[in-house]
Amino acid sequence: MDIKIIYFDLPFWRAEISRLPLFIANIDFEDFRPSDEEWDYAKENGKMKDGTKIPFSELPVLSINGESIAQTMAIARICGKLGGMYPEDIIEAGKVDQIVVAVENINALLSPSMKESDPLKKKAMRKELTSNELPTYFGYLQDILDANHSGWFVGDTMTIADLAVWSLLGWIASGVIDGISAEVVRPFDGLVRLYNEINKNPRVRAWKIKTYDHDKVRDDEYSFGVPDSI
Ligand SMILES: N[C@@H](CCC(=O)N[C@@H](CS)C(=O)NCC(=O)O)C(=O)O
The missing domain is CATH 3.40.30.10 (Glutaredoxin)
Structure with a gap:
């Protein structure tokens, strides 16, 4: 192929x-x-x-x-x-999709403040994100994760749902989005555990070593100092 x-x-x-x-x-x-x-x-x-x-x-x-x-x-x-990280079963597949789409929604929550050029408005938007919008969404995600009891969002192995959340959390926790830090993730111990577990995966580590440039900056606030742990 x-x-x-x-x-x-x-x-x-x-x-x-x-x-x-x-x-x-x-x-x-x-x-x-x-x-x-x-x-x-x-x-x-x-x-x-x-x-x-x-x-x-x-x-x-x-x-x-x-x-x-x-x-x-x-x-x-x-x-x-x-890659064997997406279920065959339609219900399990739907459970994976709902997490990836939730990650997309969280991304969409962050986008308007990325485009805001007025620093005071941007700060207010980031405050709202930190105190309300992100914790609400993380709470939903953690409830779903906890209800599955395996440490993974769906079934008992890592799927693209786990990878989507892992990657999003790494971005948020890296501190590259002004006014938003790892502190917003830390209260959600299940999500933190998932993040740290995926970081320990030897193939994930190999990928990070191979491809991540911790100093890469695309524009003022869009860089990835992706942390190894939260
Ligand atoms: N609906 C698309 C959205 C993809 C998207 O927003 N891509 C951005 C980068 S993250 C993009 O290509 N923007 C155009 C550009 O940067 O010129 C998807 O789900 O893939």
Whole structure:
């Protein structure tokens, strides 16, 4: 199978939930990270320079046997299935999907403050996120995790649901989002345990050593000093 995952040179959850299942399962894939210039070309032309279609002018995109698949969830299902980290059973699969979509919703909660340029408004938005919105969502996630009793969100092995939450928590806890720190995650001991457990996974460690640049900065606040533990 000819597999290429196209995403920016960042360990963002949207890409990590697809890159990691392939890497963990030792499935060969091209981890393509376009330069700004290559991405500008793709946005103008609807395709990469090698002809790979970019259907929605957004990344990630998966190129698989010459077909382009866009949208994080669609790509993660395919890579999760290939790597044995996405259930066959439709109910179990739905349980995985609901967690990944919740991660998407948390990401969407954070986005407006990323785009806010007025520092006072930004600070107020971050305060609201820290005191209300994020703890509420983390509470929902922790209840689901606790109810499963295995330490994983679904079934008794790691799935893309766990990886999505792990990657999101790493970003939030890394302190790169001004006004939001690991403290917002710390009260949720189940989520902290999950985060630390995944960090200990030897293949996850190998991936971090191979691909994470702790000093990488994409813009003022969008870097990843992803911590090893919370
Ligand atoms: N609905 C899309 C959203 C993807 C998305 O928002 N991608 C962002 C990066 S995280 C993007 O490509 N933005 C366009 C750009 O940076 O030019 C998905 O689920 O994959």
